[in-house]
Amino acid sequence: MTVMEQRGAYRPSPPPAWQPRTDPAPLLPDAEPYRVLGTEAAAKADPELLRRLYAHVVRGRRYNAQATALTKQGRLAVYPSSTGQEACEVAAALVLQERDWLFPSYRDTLAAVARGVDPVEALTLLRGDWHTGYDPYEHRVAPLSTPLATQLPHAVGLAHAARLKGDDVVALAMVGDGGTSEGDFHEALNFAAVWQAPVVFLVQNNGFAISVPLAKQTAAPSLAHKAVGYGMPGRLVDGNDAAAVHEVLADAVRHARAGGGPTLVEAVTYRIDAHTNADDATRYRGDAEVEAWRDHDPVQLLERELTGRGLLDEAGVAAAREDAEAMAARLRERMNQDPQLDPADLFAHVYAEPTPQLREQRALLEAELAAENESREGTAR
Amino acid sequence: MTTVALKPATMAQALTRAMRDAMAADPAVHVMGEDVGTLGGVFRVTDGLAKEFGEDRCTDTPLAEAGILGAAVGMAMYGLRPVVEMQFDAFAYPAFEQLVSHVAKTRNRTRGKMSLPITIRVPYGGGIGGVEHHSDSSEAYYMATPGLHVVTPATVADAYGLLRAAIASDDPVVFLEPKRLYWSKDSWNPEEPQTVEPIGRAVVRRTGRSATLITYGPSVPVCLEAAEAARAEGWDLEVVDLRSLVPFDDETVCASVRRTGRAVVVHESGGYGGPGGEIAARVTERCFHHLEAPVLRVAGFDIPYPPPMLERHHLPGVDRILDAVARLQWEAES
Numbered sequence A: 001m002t003v004m005e006q007r008g009a010y011r012p013s014p015p016p017a018w019q020p021r022t023d024p025a026p027l028l029p030d031a032e033p034y035r036v037l038g039t040e041a042a043a044k045a046d047p048e049l050l051r052r053l054y055a056h057v058v059r060g061r062r063y064n065a066q067a068t069a070l071t072k073q074g075r076l077a078v079y080p081s082s083t084g085q086e087a088c089e090v091a092a093a094l095v096l097q098e099r100d101w102l103f104p105s106y107r108d109t110l111a112a113v114a115r116g117v118d119p120v121e122a123l124t125l126l127r128g129d130w131h132t133g134y135d136p137y138e139h140r141v142a143p144l145s146t147p148l149a150t151q152l153p154h155a156v157g158l159a160h161a162a163r164l165k166g167d168d169v170v171a172l173a174m175v176g177d178g179g180t181s182e183g184d185f186h187e188a189l190n191f192a193a194v195w196q197a198p199v200v201f202l203v204q205n206n207g208f209a210i211s212v213p214l215a216k217q218t219a220a221p222s223l224a225h226k227a228v229g230y231g232m233p234g235r236l237v238d239g240n241d242a243a244a245v246h247e248v249l250a251d252a253v254r255h256a257r258a259g260g261g262p263t264l265v266e267a268v269t270y271r272i273d274a275h276t277n278a279d280d281a282t283r284y285r286g287d288a289e290v291e292a293w294r295d296h297d298p299v300q301l302l303e304r305e306l307t308g309r310g311l312l313d314e315a316g317v318a319a320a321r322e323d324a325e326a327m328a329a330r331l332r333e334r335m336n337q338d339p340q341l342d343p344a345d346l347f348a349h350v351y352a353e354p355t356p357q358l359r360e361q362r363a364l365l366e367a368e369l370a371a372e373n374e375s376r377e378g379t380a381r
Numbered sequence B: 001m002t003t004v005a006l007k008p009a010t011m012a013q014a015l016t017r018a019m020r021d022a023m024a025a026d027p028a029v030h031v032m033g034e035d036v037g038t039l040g041g042v043f044r045v046t047d048g049l050a051k052e053f054g055e056d057r058c059t060d061t062p063l064a065e066a067g068i069l070g071a072a073v074g075m076a077m078y079g080l081r082p083v084v085e086m087q088f089d090a091f092a093y094p095a096f097e098q099l100v101s102h103v104a105k106t107r108n109r110t111r112g113k114m115s116l117p118i119t120i121r122v123p124y125g126g127g128i129g130g131v132e133h134h135s136d137s138s139e140a141y142y143m144a145t146p147g148l149h150v151v152t153p154a155t156v157a158d159a160y161g162l163l164r165a166a167i168a169s170d171d172p173v174v175f176l177e178p179k180r181l182y183w184s185k186d187s188w189n190p191e192e193p194q195t196v197e198p199i200g201r202a203v204v205r206r207t208g209r210s211a212t213l214i215t216y217g218p219s220v221p222v223c224l225e226a227a228e229a230a231r232a233e234g235w236d237l238e239v240v241d242l243r244s245l246v247p248f249d250d251e252t253v254c255a256s257v258r259r260t261g262r263a264v265v266v267h268e269s270g271g272y273g274g275p276g277g278e279i280a281a282r283v284t285e286r287c288f289h290h291l292e293a294p295v296l297r298v299a300g301f302d303i304p305y306p307p308p309m310l311e312r313h314h315l316p317g318v319d320r321i322l323d324a325v326a327r328l329q330w331e332a333e334s
C-alpha cells in the first residue's frame, strides 16, 4: 500500500469549528428606500395616523423655524435645525409606547418635544442655562447626546436591563450618517445583536456630517447594509415619507418587543438648513441639490396625500398651521424671558454629596458673588 | 451560599467576596466584562460569580470596552448597579470617552435627576513582569475628571470594605486594584463580620514622628518597608494610605504633616502631571508654616512604562524613598 492509500481518500471538509451561521438574505435591506405616500401602500395606511403625523410635522417645521429665529435674537446659543427631517423626528417619537425610551442626539430636540418634553426644557442645552433641561425619567427621553454615537450603547444597555427585569420596554436610538463611522456605533450594534436587546437604531442619513458628504464617510452599499454584519435586519426607508418611516419603525419596535432583537433603520433624508446657524452650507453644497430636496418635502408629501384623498380640507390645513403658530408664539414668549440662574448649582450635582474640596470652592464663589453684590450696591448708592 | 474563601485570604479573594456579598444583598448588582463569566476573569477576581448568580448577573460581554461601559450606563439608567471589569489598566482607554463624557457627567448634566451608580474595576500598576500595556498607572487621568470617585485599596480588608462601598455608592467609582497586591495576604478574616469602609478617608498605617510618607495602593507596602528600614537611620516615619484619591482627605494628610513637619509623596505613576504634584501643592498650601522642608515626590519616571526586565529601575523602591527622606533638610533642624 502506498502512503496515500493508507490514509484513505482525501475528502475536503470545512474547518472543524466552522458552523453555518445566520442566512444573511432576510437581513438585507430593500434595493430602494421604502415609500408609502403617493404609492399604492398609502391606501392601507390608517387615516387617523396620517392626520396625526401631519399635525406633528407642521408643528415641527414651525418649531424649527422658531428655534432658528431665536438664535438670531440671541435667545439660543446655537441651534442644529431638523428642517427637512421632521418626518423622522416625529415618527420616532410617535412610534413609541409610554414605557419605551428615546435616545436622541443634539439634532433631535424635535423628537423629544414630539414625545412630550417641554420645548423650553428641550432647548435648555442650546440656550445654555444648563445641559439637560428636562428630567429624563419624566418622558423616558435620555439626555440629548452631543458626543457622536455615544448614546447608542446606552440604549442597548437600557433595553438589555429592561429585558432582564422582565419589562417589555423598547429603546429607540437616533444617530446621524456621520455618527455611523464612530466606534460606538459599531460596538452598540454588536452588543445589541449579541444580547438580542430590544433596540431600534434609527440613522438619519441627511447627506452630510457638517460639510462631509456620505461618500467620504463610508464605502458600504448603504448604511442599512451595515446591519447584516452584526446579524440584525437592515431597513432602508424614505426618510421624508412620515408614513413609511412610521411603518418601518413600528415593525422594528414590534419585532424588538416580541423578543426578535434589534433592527437598524436607515432613513434617507436631507438637512435643508445649514448644520447649525453658525455654519455656512454654501461652502460645500450647491443650491440645485437643496432645491431638489425641497420638492420632496416631508410636510408637502403628507399634505398632498391627505388632501388628494379627501382626508384633509383647506380648513384642516389652516387649523394645523394655526396650531403650529400658537405653539411658536408660546415658545417665543417663554424663551424671551431670561432664565433663572443659580451659580450654586455648579457644585450641587457633581456628586451625590459635594466633596470637601467642592464645598471650599463653593464658599469661594459665594464670597466672590457677595463682594460683587456689595460693590454693585455701593455704586448704586 | 457557596464556601467561604480560604484562610488567610488574598486581596483577590476579598474582592470576589465583596462582589458576591453585594450581589447577594442587592439583585440590581450586575458584574460584566471580558472573560468575567466562565473563566472568572484573567485574575480570577470574579471566580464563581457566574456559577452562583447566573450569566445574566455576571456576564461575558463582547470585547469592546466603550461598549461595555456604554451599556453599563444604559443599565444604570434603568436602575441596575453595574460592576464593570476592565481587563487591564491600558485596556480601559477605549472606554475613556464614555467615562469622561457620560459616566462622570450625567448627574451634573441632569441636575441630579439621573445618577449612574457604576463601579469600574481596573487592575493597575506594575511590578508583575507584564509586557507593554499591562502595567500603567492611569490614576491621574481619572483624578482629573470631575464626577468620578477614585479609590484604591492597599490591604486585603480595604479591598473588601472599599469595594462594597464603591458598589453601594450612588456615584460612579473608578476602583483601582493594585494588581501586584492581588495575591497579598494579611490578617483579614472572611468569616468575621465585614465592614464597609467610607470612601474619602485616608488612614495612618504607621505612626511616626520624623516625616510623613503619603502614598496609596501598590506603594503602601513599599513605604511601610521603607519606614522599617529608616529606623536604622534614626528616622521614625509615618505612613498615610490615602485609599481615596477623589475625594481627597486633606484633613488626615495635613494632620499628619503638621505633626511631623516633613512629607514625601510616593507613587508609581509618573511625577510630571501626576497625583504627587497635586498632593504636594495641597499640603504646601495648607501646612506651609509647619513644614521644615519642601514636600518631595518619589514617583515613576516620566517615561512610557518600561519593559519587564527594566521595570525595577522605574518603580519607587525603598532606597529611592530613603534618599528622598534624607533630602528633607535635617541639618537645618539642628
Ligand SMILES: Cc1ncc(C[n+]2csc(CCOP(=O)(O)OP(=O)(O)O)c2C)c(N)n1
Residues within 6 Å of the ligand: A107, A146, A147, A148, A175, A176, A177, A178, A179, A180, A206, A208, A209, A210, A271, A275
Ligand atoms: C465624537 C464627536 N466628534 C465630533 C463632533 C463634532 N460634530 C458635531 S455634529 C458633527 C457632524 C455629525 O454628522 P451626522 O452624524 O451625520 O449628524 P447630523 O449633524 O447630520 O445630524 C460633528 C463632526 C462631535 N459632536 N462628537
Ligand SMILES: [Mg+2]
Residues within 6 Å of the ligand: A176, A177, A178, A204, A205, A206, A207, A208, A209, A210
Ligand atoms: Mg448627517
